[in-house]
Amino acid sequence: MDKRKSELSEAELDTLFSASDAEAPLPSGDLMARILADAEAEQGARSEPVARRGFLGTLREALGGWAGISGLAGAVATGLVIGVFPPDALSYYSSLLLGGDVIYSDYVPALSEVSFDG
Amino acid sequence: MALDAMSEVSDEALLVLYANGDATAARSLSVRLAPRILGHAYRMLNDRAEAEDVTQEALMRLWKIAPDWRQGEAKVTTWLYRVTANLCTDRLRKVRHSDIEDAPEVADGAPSADQTLIAKARAEALNDALAGLSDRQRQAVVLRHIEGLQNPEIAEIMDISVEAVESLTARGKRALAGALGKRRAELGFYDG
Numbered sequence: 573m574d575k576r577k578s579e580l581s582e583a584e585l586d587t588l589f590s591a592s593d594a595e596a597p598l599p600s601g602d603l604m605a606r607i608l609a610d611a612e613a614e615q616g617a618r619s620e621p622v623a624r625r626g627f628l629g630t631l632r633e634a635l636g637g638w639a640g641i642s643g644l645a646g647a648v649a650t651g652l653v654i655g656v657f658p659p660d661a662l663s664y665y666s667s668l669l670l671g672g673d674v675i676y677s678d679y680v681p682a683l684s685e686v687s688f689d690g
Numbered sequence: 691m692a693l694d695a696m697s698e699v700s701d702e703a704l705l706v707l708y709a710n711g712d713a714t715a716a717r718s719l720s721v722r723l724a725p726r727i728l729g730h731a732y733r734m735l736n737d738r739a740e741a742e743d744v745t746q747e748a749l750m751r752l753w754k755i756a757p758d759w760r761q762g763e764a765k766v767t768t769w770l771y772r773v774t775a776n777l778c779t780d781r782l783r784k785v786r787h788s789d790i791e792d793a794p795e796v797a798d799g800a801p802s803a804d805q806t807l808i809a810k811a812r813a814e815a816l817n818d819a820l821a822g823l824s825d826r827q828r829q830a831v832v833l834r835h836i837e838g839l840q841n842p843e844i845a846e847i848m849d850i851s852v853e854a855v856e857s858l859t860a861r862g863k864r865a866l867a868g869a870l871g872k873r874r875a876e877l878g879f880y881d882g
Contacts, residue, residue, distance in 0.1 A: 578868070578871045578872070579867040579868050579871040580866070580867045580870050580871050580874065580879065581867075582867075584870075584874075584877075584879050585835075585863060585866060585867055585870070586835075587812070587879075588812050588813070588815070588816040588866075588870065588877070589816070589835040589836055591809045591810075591812035591813045591816065592733070592812075592813045592816045592817065592836050593836050593838075594809055594813070595809060595810055595813035595814075596725065596728075596729035596732075597728055597729060597732050597738060597741070598725060598728075599724045599725055599728050599742075599745065600742070603724065603728070603742050603745065603746065604720060604721075604724060606746050607720045607724055607745070607746055607749050607750075608716060608717060608720055610746065610749065610750045610753060611708070611713075611716035611720065611749075611753045612713065612716070614750070614753040614754060614756075615708070615711060615713065615716070615753075618757065
């Protein structure tokens with residue numbers, strides 16, 4: 573028998589690929605509901621603690637807590653310019669206010685005198 | 691923003707909107723991405739329930755990393771395909787299911803005049819044959835010939851060279867052509 577007939581041709585294989593694409597399973601309503609519930613839960617988990625902390629609380633966390641702030645305060649006191657913030661360490665809001673990667677003493681005045689939200 | 695007004699917004703922009711608290715953005719992203727991820731996972735796993743679990747897990751990971759997403763570094767779909775592949779590979783390693791035993795029945799003899807049945811039978815036959823490929827060959831073939839991605843993006847998803855993608859797809863297609871050739875008649879392929 574013709575050996576070629578034991579294999580599908582390129583065109584026949586393409587026909588099967590198209591059929592597979594057309595017959596792709598669609599997400600059920602139940603699956604979509606679960607996905608959206610996950611999205612909502614994740615959003616809720618993020619928003620609530622940030623709202624309680626406020627901006628300075630968020631900044632404190634981004635700086636590595638109190639240990640990070642004490643080091644930063646020392647550096648600021650000596651007039652150093654610090655580039656310590658990788659973009660993803662700060663929230664989008666914080667990075668807009670601070671102007672990105674570098675923080676100057678003008679933007680964070682007298683940290684020791686500021687009371688942070690608990 | 692209304693759901694339909696987001697149709698022109700990129701996946702990446704929608705993700706940033708979601709990270710900033712826009713619930714509609716999550717719905718738009720889910721409607722866009724869930725079918726693609728489900729389809730891809732189903733072709734990797736040949737199991738609807740497992741594919742749904744993988745789809746939910748992959749999108750959960752997307753929701754979690756949304757605040758850290760850096761625009762311009764990667765496409766959301768590229769990242770998601772990679773996550774999906776990893777999740778599928780983990781499942782395949784745990785349960786090496788017998789696809790021959792679970793294969794759905796294909797119509798015997800000459801195909802019926804019902805084109806819908808023929809398309810369904812062909813899709814199922816292809817899924818059965820895909821299950822016989824190695825995981826990497828299957829992933830490359832599905833991404834190229836069913837998801838319609840180009841080789842450079844596939845290379846990025848699979849973390850291999852473009853040449854390696856071409857080799858995987860070529861070998862995978864040869865294997866499919868051989869496996870499915872035996873079922874030519876029942877798939878509705880006739881001479882002349």
